[in-house]
Amino acid sequence: MIEIKNIQKTFGERTILSGISGKFLPGDTSLIIGGSGTGKSVLLKCMIGLVKPEEGQVLYNGRDFLTGDEDTQKAIRREMGVLFQGGALFDSKTVLENVGFPLDMLTDMGTAEKIDRAKFCLQRVGLEAAADRMPSEISGGMKKRVGIARAIVMNPKYLFCDEPNSGLDPLTSIKIDELIREITDEFKITTVVITHDMNSMMEIGEKILFLYQGKKLWEGTSSTITKSSVAELNEFIYANKLLRDTKA
């Protein structure tokens, strides 16, 4: 489980996050949603240690990531998988080499073992046939899949995905969502996804946190999101015409 408590972050004079708290459970795909510039990425960065909040706690199964000693922080980092926006693949490495990269950097596995593990993960995302291709030779959706395979290659307990659907068509987006959810459930990962995507909110929101101007204004699930009385949330979700029509 990941628990965040009272996260506070400012940049200069600007308060970006005000007292954000929440819990994320193993086997759940939790979503952080909200308009542009509301602090979703900064919150994710606080959770994975790329940004240091002024106040608050980020607890990984009770271990404090922000104030823990170096060994604790290192151990937690090794338990994280991150799918960055755009996939962040190395152009000069093959698909298989990209997936195996964390194993090269963080383990002392032998070559054969590393290849087996990377192939297993590629197979899990349905891309074993693309192992020897270069990133420039595959589609955006395939790149996301490679990113997911790389994010799970270390067998993470915690998986973070920043806008996994950006730049994808609706059908491919749904497939990527399904894959993230299946993997989360199968390996009982605690998964946190930042998204703007309404389909994702309706399909995979086992838990949803809505941020507005750096505050958590609402928390719920995809089955309760359309029944909320929070005006800012309704404005955000009903900006999507399809949902507005559904509600009417």
Ligand SMILES: Nc1ncnc2c1ncn2[C@@H]1O[C@H](COP(=O)(O)OP(=O)(O)OP(=O)(O)O)[C@@H](O)[C@H]1O
């Ligand atoms: N390193 C930084 N220094 C100063 N300001 C920053 C920094 N990183 C983010 N911000 C500001 O913090 C605010 C929140 O940014 P953030 O990227 O978290 O928004 P977001 O909700 O993820 O938006 P989007 O959906 O558009 O990606 C923005 O106003 C942004 O300009």
